[in-house]
Amino acid sequence: MQHSKLKKIVLIGASTGGPGQIRKIIKSLPPLNDTSLVIAQHMAEEFLDSFASQLRHHTDNETVLIEDELLMQEGKIYLCKHTTYLDMKKRKFVVDALSTKSYNPDINTLFHSFVPMADKMEILSVILTGIGEDGVVSSRELSKAGARCITESKESAIIDGMPNRARAMVANIEIYDIETIAEKVREFCS
Numbered sequence: 001m002q003h004s005k006l007k008k009i010v011l012i013g014a015s016t017g018g019p020g021q022i023r024k025i026i027k028s029l030p031p032l033n034d035t036s037l038v039i040a041q042h043m044a045e046e047f048l049d050s051f052a053s054q055l056r057h058h059t060d061n062e063t064v065l066i067e068d069e070l071l072m073q074e075g076k077i078y079l080c081k082h083t084t085y086l087d088m089k090k091r092k093f094v095v096d097a098l099s100t101k102s103y104n105p106d107i108n109t110l111f112h113s114f115v116p117m118a119d120k121m122e123i124l125s126v127i128l129t130g131i132g133e134d135g136v137v138s139s140r141e142l143s144k145a146g147a148r149c150i151t152e153s154k155e156s157a158i159i160d161g162m163p164n165r166a167r168a169m170v171a172n173i174e175i176y177d178i179e180t181i182a183e184k185v186r187e188f189c190s
Helices: 018-027 045-056 107-113 136-144 161-169 178-189
Strands: 008-014 035-041 062-065 076-079 083-087 092-096 122-127 148-152 174-176
Touching (some): 035 107, 045 076, 083 107, 107 136, 122 136, 122 161, 122 178, 136 161, 148 161, 174 178
Parallel strands (some): 008 035, 008 122, 035 076, 122 148
Antiparallel strands (some): 083 092
16 A cells, blocks of 8 residues: 555445435546545445445446455545444454444444544545434544544434534534535545
8 A cells, every 4th residue: 555646535424314415425426536435324234235336326436345454545435334444554444244333334433543544644524414423423533633524414414413413513514415515525536
């Protein structure tokens, strides 16, 4: 990974209502050259292959289901199957298929693993629709470390649990409807 062109990372966390919102973002993407997206969508494992296939129909960017020890590279869309984090030293994903976290995949675990990278490259974290508050604590950590954070507006979120908590707990968080979020992600990736 020493010779990687990876300069920007988009982290997306979503729960109930997320697949449709994520598709809107994926449809808007330009070719990912120096950028990669990593998505944690709360979803039963048996549905993730189908979801990855749907995403592939909406983009020319390579979409990959994360397996243990997969090297993170530029220009790809990564989709978590289980609780996943990035091993900073190796720049490889570590997958905990036996995790007992409340959510699968766990957004906080994924986002938190990128906090040490916030001063080395541009990071954009996005919290979309969903029940609960998964991803909020780690988005706050990312924001403190210098990453840019976005969440959905109350009017845009299908379920306003996670976005509502993010709006309350993450300083300097940007709040937009899903169409504007897709536009902001596209601009970030360009």
